[in-house]
Amino acid sequence: MSGHSTKEQAAAPTMTPAWVVNPVGPLRGDVAVRGSKNAVTKHLVAALLGLTPSTISNCPDIGDVDITANMLRALGCEVELRNGVATVDSSSLSNSRVPVRFSGMNRIPILMVGPLLHRVGEAFVPLVGGDDIGSRPIDFHVEALTRMGAEITLTEEGMEAKATRLRGAHIELPYPSVGATETVLLTACLAEGRTVLDNAATEPEVIELALFLQRMGARIELRPDRRIMIEGVSELSGAAHHLKGDRIEAFSFLVAGLITGGEVRVHGCSQERLVTAISTLSGMGARFEITDSSVSAWAETLTPAAVETDTHPGFMTDWQSPMVALLTQCDGLSVMYETVYENRFTYVPALKQMGAQIELYNNPLGSIQSRFVGSATPCSAIVRGGQPLHGTNVVVPDIRGGFAYVLAAAAADGATTITGTHHLDRGYNQPIENFASLGLDIRRIEVPIDGDAA
Numbered sequence: 001m002s003g004h005s006t007k008e009q010a011a012a013p014t015m016t017p018a019w020v021v022n023p024v025g026p027l028r029g030d031v032a033v034r035g036s037k038n039a040v041t042k043h044l045v046a047a048l049l050g051l052t053p054s055t056i057s058n059c060p061d062i063g064d065v066d067i068t069a070n071m072l073r074a075l076g077c078e079v080e081l082r083n084g085v086a087t088v089d090s091s092s093l094s095n096s097r098v099p100v101r102f103s104g105m106n107r108i109p110i111l112m113v114g115p116l117l118h119r120v121g122e123a124f125v126p127l128v129g130g131d132d133i134g135s136r137p138i139d140f141h142v143e144a145l146t147r148m149g150a151e152i153t154l155t156e157e158g159m160e161a162k163a164t165r166l167r168g169a170h171i172e173l174p175y176p177s178v179g180a181t182e183t184v185l186l187t188a189c190l191a192e193g194r195t196v197l198d199n200a201a202t203e204p205e206v207i208e209l210a211l212f213l214q215r216m217g218a219r220i221e222l223r224p225d226r227r228i229m230i231e232g233v234s235e236l237s238g239a240a241h242h243l244k245g246d247r248i249e250a251f252s253f254l255v256a257g258l259i260t261g262g263e264v265r266v267h268g269c270s271q272e273r274l275v276t277a278i279s280t281l282s283g284m285g286a287r288f289e290i291t292d293s294s295v296s297a298w299a300e301t302l303t304p305a306a307v308e309t310d311t312h313p314g315f316m317t318d319w320q321s322p323m324v325a326l327l328t329q330c331d332g333l334s335v336m337y338e339t340v341y342e343n344r345f346t347y348v349p350a351l352k353q354m355g356a357q358i359e360l361y362n363n364p365l366g367s368i369q370s371r372f373v374g375s376a377t378p379c380s381a382i383v384r385g386g387q388p389l390h391g392t393n394v395v396v397p398d399i400r401g402g403f404a405y406v407l408a409a410a411a412a413d414g415a416t417t418i419t420g421t422h423h424l425d426r427g428y429n430q431p432i433e434n435f436a437s438l439g440l441d442i443r444r445i446e447v448p449i450d451g452d453a454a
């Protein structure tokens with residue numbers, strides 16, 4: 001018995017978690033990144049396809065791993081997470097329905113449809129969630145699954161799917177979507193016959209998943225020009241993989257050094273995953289020391305830049321908000337043009353509140369043809385850099401925007417209180433510890449929900 005009355009139990013919480021950041025000047029030191037958020041969860045899903053257990057190591061300690069592990073447990077799988085190693089045994093799979101309580105938590109349930117159809121012939125997954133950075137439709141997934149023989153019904157709660165037999169198909173994606181490519185990979189490797197996927201995403205995390213599936217016994221060929229060919233096999237076994245480093249986190253910590261006039265050395269993410277980030281920052285005057293195991297960056301002065309986000313190997317959309325935070329501190333006019341998502345500047349008002357001069361435009365200010373012409377949301381930002389930033393109270397709109405606030409707060413005058421930090425805990429491995437190891441004064445606190453910072 002807890003001793004609390006029903007009335008007390010029902011009372012709405014009055015406090016919310018927050019991070020408070022006190023700038024200390026240049027951030028210096030070493031940070032080690034773990035496996036990437038956008039690969040680990042897909043590997044956990046792939047383990048659903050194996051007849052024997054899979055082991056995934058170098059897992060980040062993030063909310064998304066716990067959410068995905070709990071979804072697999074709800075399906076009857078045995079999942080153990082210990083010291084960054086996940087072991088998934090799906091031989092005890094007993095349920096084809098991901099419970100609706102997982103609705104809106106992340107983007108992963110839709111990736112489970114293909115594996116569940118292979119294992120049990122039917123699936124229910126709740127509607128996808130993830131960051132609010134655009135409409136994030138699932139039409140490419142639905143079309144691909146349908147072409148492979150699934151009967152899909154969309155309901156208010158999610159997606160119902162059935163298939164007596166899945167077969168290979170020729171699928172051409174209208175845009176090289178990461179998630180839709182992963183849906184095809186996860187579905188085609190046990191489908192009957194050959195799947196040819198054109199206009200596939202080639203992000204490193206997608207290739208990492210394809211290689212893991214190959215380890216499990218899948219027959220996958222990576223062809224030039226965004227073509228992937230998959231020859232279905234009758235069964236897959238479990239496999240082991242040590243995840244490669246998170247390139248979004250790595251870039252963000254390099255920026256933490258640059259934006260404060262310091263120097264951060266990032267371990268655990270290879271140069272290969274950071275090529276475009278390094279070349280973009282080099283073009284602005286950043287200097288690098290690159291070894292087989294680390295990348296560090298520093299600069300005497302940084303010049304403004306015109307950057308456009310793109311699919312791999314372009315400048316990734318998830319690097320956009322840390323980059324804009326950095327551009328606010330580079331003297332002169334910079335341009336950022338977002339081409340992947342139609343609503344990825346929701347963090348800008350808070351940076352402006354901190355003193356940044358940024359204007360948003362609906363016109364494409366770059367060379368890539370925008371898919372969002374006519375959209376009501378802005379796709380371009382012009383940043384007048386060099387204005388001082390001041391600490392204030394800000395609310396995180398999405399995971400990457402939230403990290404940009406921490407970067408801006410580290411370069412500001414005075415303290416910043418950041419609420420909505422659950423977004424950050426979902427995707428960054430031990431962020432407070434990592435920032436503190438660079439010298440930043442950053443702490444977790446609780447603030448009143450209706451207070452200034454809520």
Ligand code: EPU
Binds near residue numbers: 201
């Ligand atoms: N799209 C459609 N229809 C679909 C699928 C995608 O129109 O059925 C559109 C999207 O709306 C978007 C574009 O295609 O405009 C690209 O979306 P994509 O499918 O590539 O994104 P995703 O798989 O949902 C992953 C990452 C994102 C990352 C993007 C692009 C995960 C869990 N998420 O999302 O990461 O930005 O690829 O690289 O892997 C993040 O980590 O903060 C994050 C948002």
